[in-house]
Amino acid sequence: MNVYNFVPIDKDHPPQRAAIPRHDRYEGLAGQIQCQLKAERPLFLPGIDGYGRPLVGRGELRLFSRSEARRSKDNPDGLFIAGSSLKGLLRSIVEATAPGCFQHLQHNRERGGTVPEAFHACPPRGRDPVACPACRLFGFIGQGTDAPLRRGCVECQDAVCVECTGYEAIYTAILGNPKQRHSAFYAPDGRLAGRKFYYHHREDQLLTESGWRISNRGERQNAHIEPVRAGTRFAFTVDFANVSEEDLEALLFALVLEENLRHKFGYAKPCGLGSVQITVERLVVLRNPVRRYVGSGAEEEWAGAAAAEEARRRAAAFQERILPCVLEKLQEIWRWPPAAGVDYRYPSQAWFAENPRAPLSATP
Template sequence: MSNRETLLKDKPYAFVPLTGRVDRTAAISHDKLQSGLYTGFLEVTIKTLLPLHIGSGKFVFHNQRWHKQFVRFNGLPVIPGSSLKGAVRAIAEAVSYSCLLQHPKKPENAVPEQLLKCNHREKLCPACRLFGFAGGKSQQLKSHLRFFDLQLVQPRPEIALEYIQLPQLEKPNKDYPKNNKGFGNERLYYCHICRQDWPNCCQNCGKQQYFRLKERNPGAQPLFRGRKFYFHLRLRKIETGRIFTEVIKANSLFSGEIYVENISRDQLALLAFSLGLDGSFKPKLGYGKPAYLGSVEITVRPRPAANPLLSTASWPDLVELAREYASQAPAAQVKKLREILSFEQPRGEGWRQEGGNRIY
């Protein structure tokens, strides 16, 4: 058992703060292709910077052990388009004036009402307008982006696979002891109880300090910290444990496509930045982010569609467009995201050793 309580400063993640507003406008129609908007294919290449695991829900037998299997299509490893889309959307939501699509239900009022998820296609935030919106039948909006599965670029897939042991990961925001609500660990996800009583209070706040602050500020309303992202690892050595897992090695390549339909230049800029095309950060994909798996680098180039009616004649430079977006986006959110997801100056220190175990 741990002799030292969990502190936010020891965690392998940090939070991008929420914006104070959501900009909502009507969605762009899918009914027909419109002039002045971008339609066509983006060719995507993903390079794994550290091992990657996206589970299939099945097991594979290797070296006398059953391992959690990497997802496959027709027997070959793939990165599902849905996995890439989810990671990119999370970034897009964090760096735009978008709603909080998934938010905690308790404590009540931890998220300002104006930031709650969109509920009408005539009033959608930037992320919902671009990635789609799942309202009622009369209100839902199909995504303007279609992420196709990415195929492993390797004539012999077995060369890209390796078999490792990962640690057991905990459920996010787990209560300790089990089923004991309000036992103090909620302070990792919420703030504004202390009113900044001392420097770096949230990073160093222990349970007893937290309870004392709650007693001193009985009317203080806890607020959700923001959107959580995991650090890249400084030492480039992932955490290990006892869970046998099939992973894709670092420096492996996947290729695929994103089909974009009827998106504006501003929407294309948001997409370009959220893919990390300006080079200021690297996204993370798949399982095991707390153990520092999943760091990737994404490159993209436009490809005109075979049918000229389905293509845009002139695409802007997507790297420059991503930089342009960053200069106009919510500054505090862009700065924090870059700090968390910087691969050149990673903040992940690895798990700490305590009582013979490595914990986070």
């Protein structure tokens, strides 16, 4: 079966836009979510050095993000995951489920297929500054000079490794299939199929190679990477301010999903890497924070199992509002543990050649 599938969009249920919270005053809810991220499969986020170049070891082995400043007894190599990567993960879930706009699509026309206008990137032209749930939470890059970049209401700190179970260097299978943007998959009837999510792979079904795969033109087609092993854990904090109860519920759903779902995160997803579980370990919610200074005490705090339970309770409230066709597809793709007896891989070049117009559901 193909390695990814699409969570659909429903043109009859476009993003519900609302006024963008102002940053010069406090409204709604503020607080902090302390989380743990545990790798359930090897996990890799390509490291970059201080100049933005890929962090590579000898023989062009790409290394996990690391920094001197992050080193500690529990994290001798200084491993970390950039907060911006976490933010991107959370955003993609809110975009698919709330739903939100296609913030990146207007810069990505090669994907083909038209997107209903109501799903075009925020802010909508010629109207008061309103934004979809994803843009309210995470901000947006405005289109044109009169709609500049807006900061969101959520900040993700870098996730710092708290326990590393080791590394194992691998050669990935070929990641960039030339037919990946195959229009029969992406836009089967001229309309974009939805948002792309990758299936989880079983532990014994990771797609690796024993060395470099070289194209006819002599180019390397796969990658040599050093992911952290399953079981490795990271800790991170999400701060939020000026968020409505509904948007906080959406944020918490993006973090914890539901018990039998896992996130797919990082590099080499088509090869089976990047299945992770996020749990909430502490949650602080301040209601109308201005009142905090006059001692109204509208602060609630949960820790440990109680925090996880409260996060789930709020996430479940959001989940009730997700369109059934969207939720069912996400549950199918991100189901955990992964289905037995299904092998996920890209169809071969020969299959694409023989089946140029076959839909994604017809893949072997």
